[in-house]
Amino acid sequence: MTTKAALQPWIDDEDERLSEEVSRAEFAYRTLLEAISNGELRPGQRMRENELAKMLNISRTPIREAMRRLSSEGLVVIAPSRGMMVAQLDKLQVRELYSIRATLEGAAARLAAQHASAGEIAVMKEILDASEAEDVPHSYARLNRLFHQSIHESAHNRYLTKSLSQLGTHLALLPGTTFEAPGRPAEALREHRSILNAIENRDPDAAEAAARQHIEKAGLTRMRMMFSAP
Structure with missing residues (x-):
């Protein structure tokens, strides 16, 4: 009769193999997510398992698992006759994305006005000062991302931070940056300072309103850039 002791070496090997496969799938997922986020893999671009496996020097199995995970998050889709590709957002999706972002960023600014420490506010000021010279x-x-992340952290709400992080992943599907639009950087800096002033003055209502207005304006700029009209 086969004993557990006799099977243990096989069990250990199998556990190690599975653990290695999971770590490779996690590596593939994080690498592909970063490639989407920084624009190396652009919306509409095909994603071939064999090419990605060669690029990352791993087998196709962890690539396939990473692709399933990205697909479940809406970042990768199956297109007829084209296979797997980086998702492209349509006009309605972009509008919905900015709508929920305005709500979440407003909530983060409100909480930051209530909970941000003096040190956290100082960090926000430093970021905006650096932005002024850029x-x-x-x-x-x-x-801009650093400034918003500093607000998220200053809100001291882990669930809100997680939701904003997940939302940020989908923002990676948007091409380019709204700061390419003429005059947008200076306008955004004024909006950022309004948010910061409200946070520093411990005015939750004003902070939330300023943050929502900032994202709404960014959304309008994005719609004009992608679709020529809001």
């Missing part, structure tokens, strides 16, 4: 759209976009 005139490269993609560099400004990076500082």
